[in-house]
Amino acid sequence: MAYDNRANLVIHALRLFASRGYDAVSVQEVVEAAGVTKPTLYHYFGSKRGLLDALLAERGGRLVQAVQEAASYRGDLPLTLRKVTIAYFSFAREQSAFYRLLLSLWLAPPSSEGHQAVLPLLQQQQDLLEALFAQAAKDHGNMKGRHQAYAATLLGMINTYVGLALNEHIDLDDALLYQAVHQFQHGIYS
Amino acid sequence: MAYDNRANLVIHALRLFASRGYDAVSVQEVVEAAGVTKPTLYHYFGSKRGLLDALLAERGGRLVQAVQEAASYRGDLPLTLRKVTIAYFSFAREQSAFYRLLLSLWLAPPSSEGHQAVLPLLQQQQDLLEALFAQAAKDHGNMKGRHQAYAATLLGMINTYVGLALNEHIDLDDALLYQAVHQFQHGIYS
DNA sequence: GTAGTAGTATACCGATTGGTATATTGGTTG
DNA sequence: CAACCAATATACCAATCGGTATACTACTAC
Numbered sequence: 527m528a529y530d531n532r533a534n535l536v537i538h539a540l541r542l543f544a545s546r547g548y549d550a551v552s553v554q555e556v557v558e559a560a561g562v563t564k565p566t567l568y569h570y571f572g573s574k575r576g577l578l579d580a581l582l583a584e585r586g587g588r589l590v591q592a593v594q595e596a597a598s599y600r601g602d603l604p605l606t607l608r609k610v611t612i613a614y615f616s617f618a619r620e621q622s623a624f625y626r627l628l629l630s631l632w633l634a635p636p637s638s639e640g641h642q643a644v645l646p647l648l649q650q651q652q653d654l655l656e657a658l659f660a661q662a663a664k665d666h667g668n669m670k671g672r673h674q675a676y677a678a679t680l681l682g683m684i685n686t687y688v689g690l691a692l693n694e695h696i697d698l699d700d701a702l703l704y705q706a707v708h709q710f711q712h713g714i715y716s
Numbered sequence: 717m718a719y720d721n722r723a724n725l726v727i728h729a730l731r732l733f734a735s736r737g738y739d740a741v742s743v744q745e746v747v748e749a750a751g752v753t754k755p756t757l758y759h760y761f762g763s764k765r766g767l768l769d770a771l772l773a774e775r776g777g778r779l780v781q782a783v784q785e786a787a788s789y790r791g792d793l794p795l796t797l798r799k800v801t802i803a804y805f806s807f808a809r810e811q812s813a814f815y816r817l818l819l820s821l822w823l824a825p826p827s828s829e830g831h832q833a834v835l836p837l838l839q840q841q842q843d844l845l846e847a848l849f850a851q852a853a854k855d856h857g858n859m860k861g862r863h864q865a866y867a868a869t870l871l872g873m874i875n876t877y878v879g880l881a882l883n884e885h886i887d888l889d890d891a892l893l894y895q896a897v898h899q900f901q902h903g904i905y906s
Numbered sequence: 907g908t909a910g911t912a913g914t915a916t917a918c919c920g921a922t923t924g925g926t927a928t929a930t931t932g933g934t935t936g
Numbered sequence: 937c938a939a940c941c942a943a944t945a946t947a948c949c950a951a952t953c954g955g956t957a958t959a960c961t962a963c964t965a966c
Contacts, residue, residue: 531943531944543825544825545825545826545827546825546827546828547739547824547825547828547830549737549739549740550739550828550829552922552923552924553923553924553925554922554923554924562944562945563944563945563946564924564925564926564945565925565926565943565944565945565946566943566944566945568924568925568926569942569943569944570943573924573925574924574925626825627825629823630820630823630824630825630828632823633819633820633822633823633879634737634820634824635733635734635735635736635737635816635817635820636735636883637735637736638736638737638740638820639740640737674885675885675886678880678885678886679880679885679886682876682877682879682880682885683873683876685876686872686873686875686876687872689823689872690868690869690872693826695864695865695868695869695872696865696868696869705903708902708903709899709900709902709903710899712898712899712902713895713898713899721913721914742952742953742954743953743954743955744952744953744954752914752915753914753915753916754915754954754955754956755913755914755915755916755955755956756913756914756915758954758955758956759912759913759914760913763954763955764954764955
């Protein structure tokens with residue numbers, strides 16, 4: 527298959543959604559960018575929303591996998607937090623357009639279609655991080671019963687830094703990585 | 717004036733934009749919610765974008781004013797940071813719908829209409845906070861030349877916590893306020 | 907009183923929206 | 937070869953989009 531129309535649609539949809547927003551991009555634009563016609567898109571995805579869902583599931587799956595690998599707790603929480611943050615930062619660097627889309631959907635109005643679509647992906651990340659903190663709480667008694675807040679806060683902090691980096695306010699370098707993890711732990715242990 | 721159609725339009729536009737997103741809400745919906753017809757809206761605001769601009773200028777002006785009052789530096793940086801953060805938190809609590817809209821536009825794709833519209837308001841906040849850190853740098857030599865990054869990071873941290881609070885992951889209480897300011901300073905001074 | 911103006915409604919505009927009915931193609935399977 | 941099916945295009949749909957031309961009303965200024 528020299529041309530994979532389905533994959534092409536996803537690629538161009540991602541580019542367009544990330545640069546102008548899901549609502550502002552029309553189905554027509556997507557199919558024109560991908561060099562196909564509408565019935566092709568509706569054959570694969572069923573609807574505009576279906577296209578977004580498929581996009582988030584495919585690309586988001588890679589993110590979840592990377593986080594899952596990084597988040598396996600083996601008794602060293604600072605190390606694990608560093609690995610998780612590294613996973614996010616490097617994913618955001620490699621898939622900056624996708625991460626931009628994720629951020630825009632993350633803070634989109636809760637009853638917007640875009641936010642609804644991203645909810646499952648958010649929940650997966652939240653679950654992974656909650657499990658990490660629940661495990662770690664066995665070794666750090668004072669963390670008990672705060673998994674949810676810790677997970678949300680860590681994800682929030684990471685997303686903030688990635689957002690700032692995407693808008694070129696800061697650089698996702700090692701110094702920032704150190705500062706971020708350090709800062710987060712400082713909030714936890716105290 | 718028993719009925720102020722202009723003010724009513726702003727109120728209902730804010731509610732709708734904040735709950736479903738600027739792009740997803742039609743002009744027709746706004747005028748129906750406000751109980752008027754389209755020419756009335758176009759009389760006051762000229763365009764859908766003009767309505768958003770006016771909304772952001774009016775409500776955003778109050779935020780900027782509150783931040784400006786809180787951000788006057790008089791030699792005590794921790795105190796000023798606490799006051800600024802308090803200003804944001806209480807504004808977000810009082811105007812939660814508006815702040816929700818702000819956040820969605822903040823991380824919206826850079827070339828989306830919504831993000832363009834919110835840029836001036838973001839710049840005003842950035843300028844205020846940069847000025848604060850520039851002043852403070854006179855007393856804290858090691859802060860020199862990082863105003864921009866400090867301002868962006870502080871705003872990012874505040875917005876993260878407000879975002880988490882709006883999605884009911886955490887509470888914008890005094891404990892969080894203390895932790896947030898403490899955490900941010902820990903990142904600065906080290 | 908009359909001229910002007912801000913505010914508002916009715917009725918309309920062309921363009922675009924997300925989505926589809928129908929037909930054709932080309933490969934796979936029996 | 938025949939039947940089937942996934943994949944694709946042409947051409948179309950009603951509905952909605954942001955925006956406006958026109959006219960009427962009510963108030964203000966002179």
